[in-house]
Amino acid sequence: MFISTKQQSTTKHPRCLKNRLINFILTAILVSFSSLTNATTLTVEQIIDASSIFKFDENHSMFTSTAAPDELSTTNGNTESTLGAQRLKAFKYALGIIASELRINQTIDIVFYDSDTNCDYYATASYAYSYQNGKNQIANTLYPSSLANQLLQTDTSNNSADIWIRINPKYLNGSCNKKFNYGLYSNEKNVNAIDFVQLIMHEMTHGMGFEKRPSNDSNPFIYERMLWVKDKQDYYSNLNNDQRTEAQKVVSNIVFNGRITRQQASNILDTSVKLVPQTTQESNIPKIDSNVVTTGALPESGIVGQINIVNFDTCAISGNLGGKIVLLPDGCARKEFGYDGTQYDTIIKAQNQGASAIITSAAETFRVSAFTDITIPVVTMPLSDYKNLQSAIELLPSDTTYSLEKQANKLMGTDESGRPFVHTGLNLGSASILLHWKPSVSPKPVNNRTVRNIMEPNTVNGLEYAQRSIRSTIPALIDMGWAVHSCGNGVVEEFEECDSGNINGTASCAQNCTLPGYCGDGVVNSATEECDDGKNNNDNTVNACSSMCTVNK
Template sequence: MKAIKSLRRMAAALAYSLSIACAGVGAAQAAATIVIVNQNAPGEGFNDPTPAAPVGGNPGTTLGEQRLIAFQRAANIWGATLDSTVTIRIGASFVPLSCTANSAVLGSAGAYEIWTDFENAPRANTWYPAALASKLAGEDLTAPEDPHIIARFNSRLGLFPDCLPGSPFYLGLDNNANGQIDLVTVLLHEMAHGLGFQTFTDDETGEQFFGIPSIWDYFLVNNRTNIPWVAMTDAQRRTSAVTWRGLSWNGPNVTAAVPQVLAPRSNLNISGSNAGAATGDYYVGDASFGPALGRTPVSGQLMPVVDQPNGTGLACTPLSLSNAVAVRNNVALVDRGTCDFVTKARNVQAAGAIAMVVVDNVPGDVIGLSGSDPSIRIPAVRITLSDGVAIKAALQQRSRTRSGVVATLGLDPTRLAGTDRYRRILMYTPSINAPGSSVSHYTTEAKPNQLMEPSINADLDHVVKPPRDLTYPLLKDIGW
């Protein structure tokens, strides 16, 4: 029986694992007991005495107390979902983490130990995270003073001018964050990582940890060849980790649940007399604001906004008369940059556009449009820079109100969002490796958004299982 205190893996897992436990807060009494071990010093983090008004069903009267109550809510949700006779301990603290005025590390967490060849292990010579290994062994494999999961969260978030000012964690329990970062949602995500929603194989090099595969690797599959990660060479794993839409989850519980959770894929179709080589279907990222694409498509002439000297269109201010004439009753094509997506949508909507397509301004893969504004009434999607270049080439010859290029935004009923041709959910494998995010998350193309995507979306519920979410089915696949 082997155990590794995997602090190295935790450091590599910034977006991975989080779970909580706090001495003196009380355990979650359910199918599994989760204890939050408070690792903060007096006056800091969970012990911060700063007065706080109760918010969103959180009755705490200090900042530290509200943090603990939010942690306990997330622990209760997972405790009611899991089945284990071994108490799960999560060592947690709020500490200053890296941040700037425009970006911040929310937190980092991971399995404190990983185990192989323990009693009752379903697979020999295979790494399991400590909480799962203990559940399968039927006894606590870790020392009583050690946690199964260790987690750190940003104590400065939104509270200081150099750390996303104005965007603190929302500590309410009602999932009504209103643009803030919902802490309970973040905790559910990170706890899932600590429970096993991650590989211990290096996604940058393809090397297995100490030459031993993770239980994760048996279910991760190259969807072009159907070869599982566990059977690949290091070089093959390294390549597959940066192949967009190249890796799928092949576990029976997730695959069975996919049809009841995921919706048809959103699609942009380009056609028309001037479309030329741009004719065809395009993957898109959905907006978190405005109406969702439905089975009745929205279709119109695609007209670019041009308000910059280099020929791009940012739509960050009310449109000029010429741009307003161009997009009125048409689909507006705008470029990413300078202002938020909601502002762009608001401006083209005010000019009379029936929909908006945003072209990314950096190379990369499909991702959605963030933001919230209930006044937005038009659908909006995002396409990659390379797709935008191809479509813009077809727009060179146009009149003031017509381009001869028709954009149709709708659904592809033959494909579920974020799945391969076998209806297996795709994993997150951006073409440029994202340490701590690549491989150990679901794709950003899933619809509705899933808890275990690499970023937290505003439309998530405090739910971890079908028919809303696919997190728990994956944990069942690996042994929970």
């Protein structure tokens, strides 16, 4: 049986327009799972008890600190009497959330490792070992040992580490300009505090599947099996090293093609928006792949107005904006975004002067959240997309009227088939690229509040009470082989295609309560596929078999 080690995955800071580290203000409220199968009915104590399936050193130095408890964490529901005890409770709480949503009946061993580092990232994590060609596995495909243990129903790692994790000691000891918030929920804005619970959930998800093969291995990781490359018209796992490298440089080029993820997208993700010029002049306004992130929702009828473009060099805004839609770079909204310095607060000024909506840029590695002091719609988009949009607008007359409206049948961060994009593009760190959702992949808001996707490229939140959610990531984990918590009870429930009542699966229902087979294996599974030509699947040829195993029309 093949065993390999893997480099760590890294959670890094985003960067702003002038390439300075962003100082974000982080918040989190009590986890809202919004109709997920199990955690909605559990108390904090029950969630923490669920973490017992994970094994780790509870006597690690970060958990034994006798320093006074963190006041912010206490305010946010973690009332333990020492800082170390707060950390331990928050760590268990994060693990318990995962265990409450997935069926995990084989122990997952976590090992902490320490080393000197800088303030450029909060934590790193990785799977420790990978396995292939075992029971319930796709042939010649690498699986993290934590998942392989569930598929084989045995400890493949022989009590060795399944997941390595490092919490940056500089953030633990206060050497950086932010600190961890160990709160279980949040009732107020958290100034310069990193949501520890969300961070741990993010890093654990890397160790449980959101990873790629080691550089010296020819066989793909299970996550790679799920990816479709649009410009190559091929599955990512079929490409050679050079082709994979080139594919990753292109923004909005690689989608997660798992069947459960496709099925659940419309239930989980929010509707996207578009900007439409009200003119007969030929225009080339690019699609807005964005997130409406504000406490003020975009009206169903949309917003109609002219565009006012704010100059980045001056960030000056004056006069009565009279219902205009304001286009401004994020560097002109430093106060709202929590950057270093608060000299620019252009979003607030624009709102006060009558703007009807804001379209703004964001760094390539993250999505900006809602702002509690803003009541008009704020649309954020990656910097590269923002520049393309501005260039197209500048080609039209300045008095052109536009409609900012919801985009029917288009989900945020997805392609035309509703498949979520993974994070790709130029100038992205190796640890960020491919292994996260594109920042615009946005779950539906709950109670008019932004819901943070735990596999966004960065774990920071904005100036609002953002809700943590693993909801948009659970289907992807199921596509890779994990089972939802209810799987095996004999009743078909959310995120399940079948349920035989047998955790080992049957010929007609796999161990994770999905129908057997996957698109691209070259075998037509009549229950879920119209066709399957394997490596010859493509989306461009009429009557050919598509990457989703449907016949192209």
